[in-house]
Amino acid sequence: MEYSRRKLKEEKVFKDPVHRYIHVRDLVIWDLIGTKEFQRLRRVRQLGTTYLTFHGAEHSRFNHSLGVYEIVRRIVDDVFRERSQWNKEDRLLSLCAALLHDVGHGPFSHSFEKVFHVDHEEFTKQIILGDTEVNEVLSKVDPDFPKQVAEVIGKTHDNKLVVSLISSQIDADRMDYLQRDAYFTGVSYGHFDMERILRVMRPREDQVVFKQSGMHAVEDYIMSRYQMYWQVYFHPVTRSAEVLLSKILHRAKELGAQGYSFTYKPLHFESIFKGQFTLQDYLKLDESVMLFYFQVWQEEKDPILSDLCRRFVNRNLFKYVEFDPAKEYRKHSELEALFKKADIDPEYYLVFDSSSDLPYDFYRPGEEEERLPIYLMTNQDELRELSRESSIVDAISGKRRTDHKLYFPADFLKDGSTKRNIKRQIRSLLDI
Amino acid sequence: MLLKEHAKLVGAFSACEEIIGRKKLQKMIYIAKKLSFPFQEKFEFHFYGPYSEELTLRVEELCNMGFLHEIREKKGGYYQYRYTLTEEGKAFLTHSEVVMPQLEGAVIDMNGQSARFLELVSTVLYFDTLPYEEVEDKIFTLKRKQRYTKEEIAEAYEYIEQLKKQYVPSSNTGWSQ
Known part of the structure; x- marks a missing residue:
């Protein structure tokens, strides 16, 4: 057979x-x-x-x-x-x-x-x-x-x-x-x-x-x-963990590109740092391997990488505030400048996150054929788009709901041992 | 930089007085991305060609932020959306550091084409690793309802070449983000 x-x-x-x-x-x-x-x-x-x-x-x-x-x-x-x-x-x-x-x-x-x-x-x-x-x-x-x-x-x-x-x-x-x-x-x-x-x-x-x-x-x-x-x-705490994870990978990539000498050589990442990632390399990289590196990178000399990994492994996540980018984008520039003055790299420690950065979606009626909608079939075999028949679906698919947050390490900003005045200004701007 | 990816989209909208139609917008950004303009939205192949949910969400965010104005109008049996950049959107663009000098011409050019034609162009680009005959086959099977002709497919190829020649300098794009 x-x-x-x-x-x-x-x-x-x-x-x-x-x-x-x-x-x-x-x-x-x-x-x-x-x-x-x-x-x-x-x-x-x-x-x-x-x-x-x-x-x-x-x-x-x-x-x-x-x-x-x-x-x-x-x-x-x-x-x-x-x-x-x-x-x-x-x-x-x-x-x-x-x-x-x-x-x-x-x-x-x-x-x-x-x-x-x-x-x-x-x-x-x-x-x-x-x-x-x-x-x-x-x-x-x-x-x-x-x-x-x-x-x-x-x-x-x-x-x-x-x-x-x-x-x-x-x-x-x-x-x-x-x-x-x-x-x-x-x-x-x-x-x-x-x-x-x-x-x-x-x-x-x-x-x-x-x-x-x-x-x-x-x-x-x-x-x-x-x-x-x-x-x-889109749970804000999960987003915080995702922000941290993303920054760890960014930092490791950045260090790899700079030729930084890792205390524990990231063998599984070497090919991707060089941009020569093969399928076999990819298949070796699972979450167990990744978490192993996060564990050992806690001891790295690079203070940013080790700090981010400690946070991730021990679940010491970034805090967040609601942020309206339309009204506050100038404030963001101000915050970036203050973070730099406080010796906290904003590239890694001041992170803006939007609901558009998520691999999940809502129902779309596909009004202009940008997506194929869900069709209901009547007894006469006619097809009707779901939101035209259901007022519940129409209510949630017709409204735009978006969300933006700003993530940061609250513990750094509350640490008064250095740059106390600048950190106070940051806290005031963030309203924390 | 805050809202870097949003700023790139605002840059595209600023080139046109108005973009009519979500489908057209999706295909314009996809084509621009395939021409190597640094848009980061992830596209997948859907029933009507390449589509990005990320792009849809970003456009919604731009509307909610007040940077884009969206008009929904009934046209025959369906709704159509029109987009224009607001004064706030223009101010935001001035503040952003995104510079894509060639984008304006490319976007104006594409905006002058029909959504149907851009759907074909974007589908040709989606299959750009396949030989010409296979792309034709894909279009005749996957897009049989649109009834594209061989002449239209040839036109799509010509259009892609024209866009590349005019808006994608081969040596250096000169784009900065």
Whole structure:
């Protein structure tokens, strides 16, 4: 029997706190889970630095990837199976893309990518198409299969229905992470009736649509997304940890560029400091490795790097104040000058943070075709955009809400042993 | 520098009297980024071509800050958005240290094109590592509803070359941030 159709003798299950069980019957899926590139996801947290705010948020991208796979499996095996617009031949492609959609994520990937100008999507592509165990498994299905999977994940595959299962405004990825992140953080916001949503899903030529009778379940999902955004993803303490992490990486990069002699040589970072980062280098750099460096860099001679690492490791985070950049951008220049006078480098210790710097989004009705919206399907088979039918969704998608904060080390500013007057001026400007 | 990435966008808006349409704005910034203007917004391929959620959020922030004025108007069965820079936005730009001398011409040029054409140009640029024939195939399959013709695709390539020649000096961009 051809590899793509081979099944395990017995179904394997993974116990999962969100979906109860993850069911695996396909040999291809079982083999992909066993690859070293996929196993690496156990060492990359799903929510980055959020564990410093919500201590339960230690779950990994491995958990999440299995969860996305399970949701897609339920859709293609149960919900779509007998639907005429669903082509059963697309089943394995959908499952593999779901399982591998995050395989290129690196350690603390949001900050890491910003500092080193790399892109996890590019690494996902390289893992699927390059000389890897994942590629070896996928190629056994068909030599062209890795390319197909990469295109679905990259959203450039011509089968838009399959793409929309994994990447759209209501996809398996979001449905898993909202529930999983809510479960592990312990908040009560991210819950919605996924079973109901799955029951009202219908395949269309270009995307998944939802029966109008299921609108309230979809509304609930949109509300969960909105609340999780503000309550978890953009939590100011998590942002503070993210600011610190980003500054550690910036400092290490800066020192690397200056040819600084590290007491503990950052072997895992050397190639990226030189701009010669290969896939193999990337795969070696997980969060365990990164945290090891933060641990040893606490003893570095460079006072900025060691201080930032001590703060991160011991959770001595920066404090923050609300900041209105439109009215206060001149004040920011003043603060920068005062920080310099106080011998506190503003590049590392006075950090402005905006809600636009976040890899999560709200629902967008896509009024000008900039994004594909969620469509409800009436009994007459007509499609209607969600926010036009739901006043709740209209209320939250029509309003712009943004947020800006200024982060700084309050302990430095309160330390009266040096530059007391200047620090007093800073505190006064920050109103602390 | 505070709001450096926002300032670059304000720079783009300042070049035009008005930008009509969110889709057009998305494609203009993507094309400018692909031409090597130092925009940092991350773009992904969506149903209608390259799209950046980060850019959408920054534009919202600029509106909330009072640097951009947004008008929402009904046009047929859908809404359209128009953007103009406010006096506060102009003052902010003067205060910022962002200088991109070639951007103005490129943005004015793109703003004179239709959103449909810019969608095609940005899609061609998204697949710029593929050979011409494969890009054509991608456009005919991924964008079949837009019904782009071979002539339009050839025009998109010509337009990209023209933009590069006019606004991207090969030796040194002269851009500072």
